[in-house]
Amino acid sequence: MRNKRMFVLMIVFILFVAVMGFSIGDRKKLTWPENFSLDSTAFLQEWMYRPAGYVAELFKDLSNLHAIYKENEELRIAAAAYARDSIKYNFVEAKNKELQEMLNFTERQKQLYNxxxxxxxxxxxxxxxxxxxxxxxxxxxxxxxxxxxxxxxxxxxxxxxxxxxxxxxxxxxxxxxxxxxxxxxxxxxxxxxxxxxxxxxxxxxxxxxxxxxxxxxxxxxxxxxxxxxxxxxxxxxxxxxxxxxxxxxxxxxxxxxxxxxxxxxxxxxxxxxxxxxxxxxxxxxxx
Missing domain, CATH: 2.40.10.350 (Rod shape-determining protein MreC, domain 2)
Known part of the structure; x- marks a missing residue:
């Protein structure tokens, strides 16, 4: 019942504002009740839209954090691969190639330092x-x-x-x-x-x-x-x-x-x- 009453009050308030807008017409000066009603409407709209904006920004930030975390994971893997490869290509690769050619290494031996x-x-x-x-x-x-x-x-x-x-x-x-x-x-x-x-x-x-x-x-x-x-x-x-x-x-x-x-x-x-x-x-x- 309480929700229904709130819903009815909202409908009445919206109709009131709409009727007031039509009644204003081309008048340049508004009465104080009209000014009060318009200011109240603006305040209500701001009160409703501001939290919605905060929620939207929150979801946007969470999405960005997830993307940053995923990117950081990829960078960490790349850093590990770089640390490995800087040694591997300066030391292991040339030696392995030489030994493979000289001794005809098996596939298991070729993978020894991988x-x-x-x-x-x-x-x-x-x-x-x-x-x-x-x-x-x-x-x-x-x-x-x-x-x-x-x-x-x-x-x-x-x-x-x-x-x-x-x-x-x-x-x-x-x-x-x-x-x-x-x-x-x-x-x-x-x-x-x-x-x-x-x-x-x-x-x-x-x-x-x-x-x-x-x-x-x-x-x-x-x-x-x-x-x-x-x-x-x-x-x-x-x-x-x-x-x-x-x-x-x-x-x-x-x-x-x-x-x-x-x-x-x-x-x-x-x-x-x-x-x-x-x-x-x-x-x-x-x-």
Whole structure:
């Protein structure tokens, strides 16, 4: 009944305004009741149309946000692909082509370094200095497995050390310690000098924020500013992942080998999104 009354009142009001409009005719001066009625009508129209405009703008903004989010996802994928390809085409492609021609590689061998990158969101970072881990929102349901490498578009982050159905934990390279049995040393080389350079990244110094690379030959061409990448030896860290850049090198223990100080490429203070490196399924890593 109440809705019907409101509807009837609205109809009467509209008819009243219409009749008043006809009665005004060509008069230049309106009476105060007519002015009051016209002003009231204008106010009512503004009161009705303004919220409608706000709602329309809201839907328009939501549509734009969805488009921006989709575009950002595509840009992130492109950034990951660029990070991969910058290493792949400078290092892997030429070597693979040479080996394929010389050794007549099988199709499985040709696909050995054809990595895929899965985008993951960082949902938590552990603050415990004794068990520092990074939590991501991909798990076994997404194909994540233990010891998969995690990177950003700048460089290496760490290894997956625990997998749940929908989430996984990552042990960052900032936990590298030559005395800890829980961390895995990284076989490394220098980008562009892969045939002549080799070392082991096996320690992180929290006081300086630097990594240590040891077991470097005295004849190694490693110099300050070189880009350090994973060599692929050891079957843990896939080949070609950027670790960081060389700050300095010095004589190691007993003067037989050298060590180098490495600045990590990944920014561990602002981890929001990472990429899990998925290796091609072969007879060795397929389950």
């Amino acid at each position: 990595y895929k990158y899965l985008i993951a969101q960082v949902v938590a970072v552990g603050n415990d200095p004794y068990s520092e881990t990074i939590r991501i929102n991909l798990g076994s349901k997404d194909g994540i497995k233990i010891n998969m490498v995690v990177v950003t578009d700048k460089g290496l982050v760490g290894l997956v050390n625990r997998v749940d159905p929908f989430f996984s934990s990552v042990m960052p390279i900032t936990k590298l310690s030559e005395t800890s049995p829980d961390t895995k040393a990284i076989a490394a080389t220098v980008l562009g000098k892969e045939k002549d350079s080799f070392g082991i990244v096996d320690n992180y110094h929290s006081d300086t924020g630097k990594l240590s690379m040891s077991k470097i030959s005295e004849h190694d061409p490693l110099t300050k500013g070189d880009t350090i990448i994973t060599s692929g030896q050891g079957n843990v860290f896939p080949r070609g992942m950027v670790i960081g850049t060389v700050d300095s090198s010095q004589v190691g223990d007993f003067g037989l080998t050298y060590t180098a100080t490495i600045t990590p490429a990944a920014d561990f203070d602002h981890l929001t999104e990472v990429f899990v490196v998925q290796l091609p399924e072969t007879g060795e890593n397929a389950e």
